Amino acid sequence: MSHDQQGDLSQFSMRDLFRMEADTQTQILTDGLLAVERLKGDAGALEAMMRAAHSIKGAAAIVGLDLVVQLAHGMEDSFVAAQQGRMQLTPNRVDALLAGVDLILQIARLDDANADAWLAANGAPIRTTLDLIANIAYLPEPPSSAPQAAMPAAPAAPTVPSTPPALPASAAPAAPGAPAAPLPQDAASAPPAAQAETTTAPTVTPLQATATADEGAAIPVARLPAPLKAAQNFDRLLSLASEARINAHQLHPFIQDLQRFKRNQSSLFSLVEQLHEAIANSSDASLKEKSLLALQKTHPLKQFLLEHIADIEAYERRTLAVSQNMVDEVLTLRMRPFRDGVQAFPRMVRDLARGMGKDVHLEIVGEDTLVDRDILARIESPLNHILRNAVDHGMQTPAERIAAGKPGTGTIVLEARHRAGMLSIEIHDDGRGVDLEKIRATVIARKMAAPQMAAALSPAELLEFLFLPAFSLKESANEISGRGVGLDIVHETIREQNGTVRLESELGQGFRTSITLPLTQSIVRALVTDIKGEAYAIPIVKVERVLKVPPAAIHTLENKQFFDFGGEHLGLVSAAQVLELGEMEAGGEDLPVVVIGSGTRRYALVVDAIRGEQSLAVQAIDPIFGKMRDISAAALLDDGEPVLILDVPDLLLSIDKLLHEGGLHQLARADHAGRRRMKRILVVDDSLTVREMERKLLLGRGFLVDVAIDGIDGWNVVRSGEYDLVITDVDMPRMDGIELVTLIKKDVHLHKLPVMIVSYKDRPEDRARGLSAGADYYLTKGSFHDETLLDAVSDLIGEAPL
Template structure:
């Protein structure tokens, strides 16, 4: 690609960014003009936005975009002078102009066709009559599905795309009457650039790494406290020694000579001086510890805030969607967004678009009546549709509510029976909340006829799937004749997880509290056998019991008894309601609840069975976050194959000599994952953080196998393998390389250095590693 082509692509990227912010202002302004067509402030802001786009398109060299923006600017100028009125028809046409301007800035799309631009200009000059829509290639107002698709495509959604950090224009915010009308000048721009509240666009991966480093900094800062406590014990011991010398001098001083007494006095004085110095240093260390911990906590909290974005980043697209679809359905709707400044996790926000689109479409098509029907019912012809976002009780609540007809409960009962989902007599006894749950089932619809907007039964099912994916719930509320309300209850962030920490074979594992129904202590005599499987009884129902050791691959699949002889059991479920399936997971013990900063496993490791992610505990210990859905699938597989291990009545205390493995890896996540996998299989594992640390550890111990990475600081894996093979005491120790380098040249380089096995992390999974270890040194004992 030539320098000119690169320069033009860069200019197009800049135009696209400006078009995103300016067309957002235009979209908000046009929807405001639909209610107040002559509002001078809004007209001024829209005119200036199109004027800016016209100038930008001219600089970039997009003549078609220049013509589109110029025609839109002329329309706003004429409206300012009272020559014309921005009515619904012209708003339809101007919204099409927004689509064309966004398409012009898309470098991957073909350039705007001249006939499309001419058709748009003619349509706008003709008052935006729908007859011109075909000439422009735009959807007819009578095609609601196409209108909805066009609306979704035309309003740019903020994405965490990999772009360099840059200041987002003030026009990125929804239009504000007085501020948006002010002319842009260099001094205003300079002041805005200095504004501490300005928005920056940063790579998503950078934020994730920042959050991970902040979490590690917080953990490292807490390591100082045990060190300070150790120093305090030394200080106390020094005080005890000084007191003992004083007692010795008091009881035996007369028996000592003059020189001995003088020497003893000097020693006591020196110890006293050292004690004072030690006290001062301890006070300094205590201040450093408290200050460092506070700063690390603030750093972590600030890094976590970087993942949060205002709800308005997604909500700004919905007014146009609602407006277009309502017009296509012949309905009048006032759309209200409440809580635009509510902070939402970036990952949740990016996933909200589809479920909220389904809920809004459902409300417009199913819930809200047409103006004639509303008039007969004594309601205002203009319906109200509300989208609300707020924080409540540590959760994010997002609600979509309408003042329409509500759910027709008799019709819902008939639909449930007609589709064979429940017998008629059972349906008649169900409560209203139980009946409303059927609306969330896949393929369920109360429409007898499929339309462009609804009837396929996929919308609410998608909402339910989204809620499950983010560990949330969906609640439906309905009142006949007064409307329907859908409430999404979601976690505040996917970066932080409230979890129950459990002990399994000496390792810490985390279960998300959203999946934990109860944590119980069950007497061993209360465990019964039912159809060949162990069960416990909870609230009158039998619940199958399986050991976490077996599910998580510990070397001993049976759970030992604690001091009281009881078994610690987690009840986990895969659904909601009283009839949801429950499973009992026997663990070795409970370690309390923690709020964990979730750290995803490296994607190149692939899917690790029964594990979803990792996190660091306060003491620096790595804990694996259990994938509950995987666990439930594993239970079903073990039941199907008849391989469930039961809970024994005593602990296995037989001590066996285990083979020792040294893991040398600079990545904390990979190092801990390998350690846990190997220890579960029964191997004794020692870890080292780089090649030099690994070499020193190897020389000071006896190991049956060394597993090493290649790229490490101080000494890489190839150098480590070479030193092992050149050392007469270590040359016979088997060495396995586990590396991301998967080229044949890399593999050959490692094997030529003397490695016995080369495993790539790209194909790495638990069984591959364990099989390779077994090939080299056999079983753990």
């Protein structure tokens, strides 16, 4: 513990200090017991456990916890016996000692007000644990090497009741005295009565609950209690550090002004020199003298400015470095070693596997990897789910593993490291893996994909189905898994942290989960954009592409605008409309676009301008505002300008809502100059073949073409854009072409728009109805060829400009 931490201890009571020490020492005991179980006779672990038990015993004596003193004393005697070779710490004995560790931790965390009542209410299970530890040498170990489920030690301590039964403290059992004689090496040397009582290992029942897939967590992480306002203090400190960095950046424009002044001064000095040379050729001695004096006075001014610009540039560099170091140091305060969030997992995996008749060892690599404390807290549950799935789904029993040519003990590796500025976490095991064909069959059986499509799915695509809610390969559920929950929660939680998760599997060899996360949520690398004159930032991990779209590349279908992006029709959405800032004022220039989302929820967000990338110190929005729609946080740009950081998942929901309501604004419709250069035609037809044929003919002649699939769609589109001509079919669902023509000709804004009717059926009544409704041209599909249509278009609106 550092000197600073030592100084903070004055605010804690002796009972608080004992709780802190118990948290630390019980973790040492847990780690040591798992180590000696895995590595028989680990002298280093035994020595550490002896010291931990001795420390707990001494601390408990100071605060008057006699029960903990007895527990720690019995455990210490066990470690001495194991160290001297008089007893082996077999799995059943480790179970009993772990039960003692849990009991110590629970007693340490009891509130003073309800401690006596809780101890009295749990007298029987406490006595059982004390007896087990006192007589630990007599616990038999089954001859088989397979793990037994007789004594499952729960990974989680139950919640202490806030109002336990009011029983006197004297009801708590007195522990048997610690054995004075040397402990026998095994149960065979125990007295006959003892042998008769311990034919089978007694079940540990005190204060424990079998862990389930939903309970998740293991023994809470040992942490030094922090002041109540620690989080607020950190946020304030980070805010001040980022403001210092911003102030340092604001020196740069001042220096640029000085550089401009220096250039102007140099021009002035040059003119003075030229003037002096001109005067030097004259005969006026007084003028020469004054000219020389003026020239001499310019030299110190020039040197003065040069020196001071150099000084202030050096000051700027130092200030920027100091302010950036300050931000980095503040962020470091928020970082915690990876072990703080995962140190309880080895015990959880061991207990869970042992309860299922399996032998599994969790190996943690990269315990010192630094992680933001908030991220560490939020990924604890996803990692818990993954490890439980690995034990339940992936790991075979020792007999099955040996039959498959593997060691009887299964291994899960949990590794954390920094890679490419991100936190990379990998969990891989040497279990049975996942049968991809079983996933394929399940997908087909549940009609989630057609057989032909399912057969073409790649391994990576098949594994993505495991992230879907209620998707499980287990035929029956147990308390650990099989309900179809787990990986969907993992996927959602990781995405909420701006991370990604990827699965890999090799049947019979193992399973791998790869998670990538930002190192911290306090600093975000973001793309800064302008929307309606205000700065908005999008986290760079949520941005797929940034590009510019020419207005000529934009097409309209079903009142939605899109452009071709790598063979995909990508929908265009106005950022100003989504954020309810008004309608974009589009011009003839290319539209700046940010591509966000994935899969079917992938959109091109149109902004006013793109400034570039910046690292932003995230500042939470005041809680008085509540959760702001589409906004996640705020920050300050390098020049001090405030910027709102967009919440991309929320933004995607808002876009979906706009699409559902059909209220999207049309983009680039104010491109009047472009419209004069490129005439635009709307083709309305319910036949895909006819639409595409007409569109290609007209595009080939140089017209801009939008399409609509029926009369209703055509009516919506023609009102939202500026067109030079509408070409429509007659027979269409929802609204036929005659009705469309009628609506257009009756509209006060559209009545002058030329409309051509093109129909397969040359029925006189249709022709009469169409011309009566106001159609400017009627052409039958059966009689026209390419030039006929183009000639008709030319007659109505002229040729397309070159």
